[in-house]
Amino acid sequence: MGWVGRLFDARDTFVRMLLLCLSGVGYLLFGIQGAPTTAQWILAVLAFAAGLAFHRRPVVNMVTQAALLAVAISLLSDCTINQVGASWALLELTMRAQRTRTFWLAAGLLAAVDLTNSIGDPLGRLLSGVFGLLLEVGVPLLLGLVIRTTRELALQAQERAAEEQRRRESEDRAARADERSAIARELHDVVAHHVASMVLRVGVARHVLTDLDPRVSEVFDDVHGTGAAALADLRRLVAVLRDPEGVRGDAALTAIEPSALPAALGAAVDRARQAGVTVEADIDPAIGSLDAVRGLAVLRLTQESLTNVAKHAGTSALARLSVSVVDGAVHWEVVDNGRGWVPATVPAGGGHGITGMRERVEVLGGQLEAGPTGAGWRVRTVLPVAATPSPRVGPPAGSPPPERGARARTAGPA
Structure with missing residues (x-):
């Protein structure tokens, strides 16, 4: 999601709200003609405090900001601070609500509050108020839906990638198991068979040839012992290849x-x-x-x-x-x-x-x-x-x- 995702990360709601409050203070001090009225300061401070206090409770913040906007519309000639606060609350709710019905109801509530400013006015004022809804309700709702959809798509992509990774790992494990089984079969059927035959024949020779030179007998004993040890190692190796999980710790390496x-x-x-x-x-x-x-x-x-x-x-x-x-x-x-x-x-x-x-x-x-x-x-x-x-x-x-x-x-x- 890039910089948009970092800007609207769900963990940074307090930082976003704090920046919005500072921007609102700057608007009151430098953005309006003349000095702000006492009512403007009171409603603005209440909006700032509600935003900071309820930054992790978007539904409560949305209802509070909509109520403050309704009061500001009836008392103030310039209610920009409260309009921005309510629009921002709708944006946060759209991004974070678990059910879509929640933010659609919030959008309807904010639209109804905004339209109260045009009740009883001429048709031109009414059309102007409807147009203002595009900025106050439509823009935050659209932006929130874009961010919400992008997050969901990113999450789905991550889940698909993780599932694909698990599938590849499972296939790799199955392929390695097949390879180990094939190697184990070859070791058992070819190498171990021939080693066992050699050990058996040397053992027979030791018992049949009774009048051997002691040095030759010692060589036979050494060959027989070496072959028996090799056969035991082969059997352990075959067991490890067939079932690596069934062998404890370093025994899998036929360790001593x-x-x-x-x-x-x-x-x-x-x-x-x-x-x-x-x-x-x-x-x-x-x-x-x-x-x-x-x-x-x-x-x-x-x-x-x-x-x-x-x-x-x-x-x-x-x-x-x-x-x-x-x-x-x-x-x-x-x-x-x-x-x-x-x-x-x-x-x-x-x-x-x-x-x-x-x-x-x-x-x-x-x-x-x-x-x-x-x-x-x-x-x-x-x-x-x-x-x-x-x-x-x-x-x-x-x-x-x-x-x-x-x-x-x-x-x-x-």
Whole structure:
């Protein structure tokens, strides 16, 4: 509604009435010839006081102003102040009345009062009085109807926009639910099925092959345990995808207890060592007090990075893991010396490890730096206390990982 809406806002009735009263005082002092009579001052002050006192009761104000106008017509030769007061009261009532019948009756009352000034006068005076109704009754009534209609149209537009927004949000939620259900079906029917088959076959092999070398048996046990843990994570993930609302809090992220984080990181380090990678770990005990979400992020970043070291740098590589808590922020880094890295093992299309790690970090307000350092590779980040944007320390999200020499090295599984 623009400036008209701001000028005639329903919350500013007192301000409008005060400005009208000040204008009326100015008219009495400077707008009429000669000095105002005592009757003019009395009726004007009564009109001002009624307008200010009943600015939130437009019906009462309308009746009062019409009565004062009837008295002014019978006593004064110049009743402009009371005419303006009554017209303004009709305008306020038209804008704010809940029922249309109210302001139409008020308009009829004001017209009847105005026409009393022409009773018994010649036809010319009567026609002049009827013409005056166009200004005293018609203009405020028309302006009030315009403002009233504009407000109603604006309200209807807002309601339609809100309804459209709710409809779009509902459609988006339904589409996301369908996507999650489709992903859950694929995970359950394809990935989880194959993982379960592998775990089952490894378990059968452990029991059938009874005369294995202890080292081979240990590898079988590790593969079986890893597969069983992956299968459990897949089942939790499928449950979350199918019913996100049914999983409490951080469990939706398959989070671990904060106090169990040091042990979980130790297990990830041991698994990398079992794969042949030499890992030097410097883990701050204070990570046991982290919140579950950042704790899960630290664990997943560590597992992903150590897996990448074994996959791309080889089992003869040396990796260093550093996790510390400084002023509530988590400083995490994994760096390797790059020995044994075989370019042929890198998929032609690259992998998704760096992208997934970067997305996980950015959700928590951090930035991931991943790139070569000497002959090796380094991945590091800082997870802030709150999820606020932090200074960028690595390449933009979604950018391909840097190259080591002329050969690209992937930081995640294909």
